[in-house]
Amino acid sequence: MSNRSVDDDGRPMRTGTWVTASAHIITAVIGSGVLSLAWAIAQLGWVAGPAVLIIFSLITLFTSTLLADAYRHPDPVTGQRNYTYMDAVRAHLGGLRVRFCGVAQYANLVGVTVGYTITASISMASVRRWSCFHEGDKCHVSTTPYMIIFGSIQLILCQVPNFHKLSWLSLLAAVMSLTYSLIGLGLSIAKLVTGVEAKTTSTMVSEAERFWMICQAIGDIAFAYAYSTVLIEIQDTLKSSPAENKAMKRASLVGISTTTVFYLLCGCVGYAAFGKDAPGDLLSGSGFDHPVWLLNVANVCVAIHLVGAYQVFAQPIFSFVETSCRQRWPEVKFVTTDHQITIPILGGTSFHVNGFRVVWRSAYVAVTTVLATLIPFFNIFLALIGAVSFWPLTVYFPIEMYIARSKVPKFSFSWIGLQALSLVCLLVSLVAAAGSVEGLIQSLKMYHPFKNEV
Numbered sequence: 480m481s482n483r484s485v486d487d488d489g490r491p492m493r494t495g496t497w498v499t500a501s502a503h504i505i506t507a508v509i510g511s512g513v514l515s516l517a518w519a520i521a522q523l524g525w526v527a528g529p530a531v532l533i534i535f536s537l538i539t540l541f542t543s544t545l546l547a548d549a550y551r552h553p554d555p556v557t558g559q560r561n562y563t564y565m566d567a568v569r570a571h572l573g574g575l576r577v578r579f580c581g582v583a584q585y586a587n588l589v590g591v592t593v594g595y596t597i598t599a600s601i602s603m604a605s606v607r608r609w610s611c612f613h614e615g616d617k618c619h620v621s622t623t624p625y626m627i628i629f630g631s632i633q634l635i636l637c638q639v640p641n642f643h644k645l646s647w648l649s650l651l652a653a654v655m656s657l658t659y660s661l662i663g664l665g666l667s668i669a670k671l672v673t674g675v676e677a678k679t680t681s682t683m684v685s686e687a688e689r690f691w692m693i694c695q696a697i698g699d700i701a702f703a704y705a706y707s708t709v710l711i712e713i714q715d716t717l718k719s720s721p722a723e724n725k726a727m728k729r730a731s732l733v734g735i736s737t738t739t740v741f742y743l744l745c746g747c748v749g750y751a752a753f754g755k756d757a758p759g760d761l762l763s764g765s766g767f768d769h770p771v772w773l774l775n776v777a778n779v780c781v782a783i784h785l786v787g788a789y790q791v792f793a794q795p796i797f798s799f800v801e802t803s804c805r806q807r808w809p810e811v812k813f814v815t816t817d818h819q820i821t822i823p824i825l826g827g828t829s830f831h832v833n834g835f836r837v838v839w840r841s842a843y844v845a846v847t848t849v850l851a852t853l854i855p856f857f858n859i860f861l862a863l864i865g866a867v868s869f870w871p872l873t874v875y876f877p878i879e880m881y882i883a884r885s886k887v888p889k890f891s892f893s894w895i896g897l898q899a900l901s902l903v904c905l906l907v908s909l910v911a912a913a914g915s916v917e918g919l920i921q922s923l924k925m926y927h928p929f930k931n932e933v
């Protein structure tokens with residue numbers, strides 16, 4: 480009799496379906512971008528804004544289809560599995576590009592976990608701030624305690640050994656992100672129908688400022704779709720029948736089209752409601768100021784969503800480091816041995832505990848939390864990381880792996896088309912990177928260490 484708890488390669492049995500994969504995608508994708516889209520569309524206008532949004536959704540859908548086929552090598556259905564993006568690049572391309580991929584991917588993942596700690600703490604602190612508004616008008620709330628609360632929750636969650644065991648959290652997070660997007664949308668519609676005058680004439684900004692804002696807006700939209708970073712890792716949670724690449728393509732289609740509909744609605748309705756003055760974050764308080772309870776619900780949803788999203792981005796880092804250490808020190812018991820611990824209170828449920836895993840994951844969470852408290856302007860920094868890694872991870876590697884696998888002849892029609900697409904996206908990446916460097920310079924001018932307030 481075969482052992483049903485392990486897969487063909489001796490790894491734990493995968494149980495994911497296109498539904499759980501769609502949830503992972505929505506969790507990974509939405510949060511990061513949706514609340515700033517009204518601002519981004521306001522910078523680009525009614526025609527270019529939605530057009531850029533749709534173009535990026537199509538590009539992402541296309542390249543994620545290519546990436547889904549790169550999971551198994553050499554054949555997308557019968558080939559051998561690769562567990563991570565880096566392994567897939569190694570199998571298809573090899574050489575220096577593996578390292579390049581690793582740096583882009585893991586810098587991005589680490590950056591996102593720090594960024595989410597900050598964003599979540601701002602949402603939690605906003606809830607606190609609304610409650611002290613009644614007491615007096617000067618009311619500032621430090622976000623540092625909330626970063627520590629967030630870090631403590633992650634400290635517990637990160638002990639869940641792997642990605643497949645986190646599907647429930649991802650589903651919860653996906654529901655949360657849909658909820659606060661709907662609240663943002665509802666409030667925008669309410670503002671629109673109550674007819675508070677929306678200014679469509681811009682507040683005075685210089686030509687140069689306008690240019691940088693357009694760059695940042697294009698960047699915001701491009702990264703609003705950035706989940707290629709975790710695509711292969713998500714695919715590795717899918718069970719093997721139906722074929723993973725088929726299920727993954729379906730999940731990408733569902734995930735990206737859901738997201739695009741939400742983005743278009745939130746972006747366009749938010750722009751219609753606020754005009755050129757659309758806030759950078761719809762729920763932050765510079766946007767809506769009532770009803771307070773609904774804004775509180777939305778901010779709590781943001782925080783819960785980010786709790787899940789943190790895990791979606793942290794788990795690949797965890798397993799990368801643990802796998803590498805296991806290969807490097809196979810004889811060290813601390814690294815390789817799982818101890819079985821049975822807890823009688825929970826009906827004899829047993830857990831596998833690994834000393835190295837506990838120590839390293841806890842240390843990781845602690846370090847990201849400290850980094851978040853030290854660098855309050857980190858999210859602009861994250862935009863730069865996003866800009867720089869958008870092109871290689873979302874466009875370059877999927878296309879190069881496809882060319883290598885399908886042996887597309889050089890200078891053939893489709894080769895030229897693919898390279899042209901890649902070149903255009905490289906330019907977008909550079910433009911967005913320039914925009915975020917400009918933003919970074921602006922916020923360095925106003926930097927106060929440890930002054931984290933909303």
Ligand SMILES: *[C@@H]1O[C@H](CO)[C@@H](O)[C@H](O)[C@H]1NC(C)=O
Nearest residue numbers: 552553559560561562566570
């Ligand atoms: C990735 O796939 C290649 C090609 O089938 C295989 O040789 C390699 O061992 C795989 N890598 C991992 C880490 O499984």
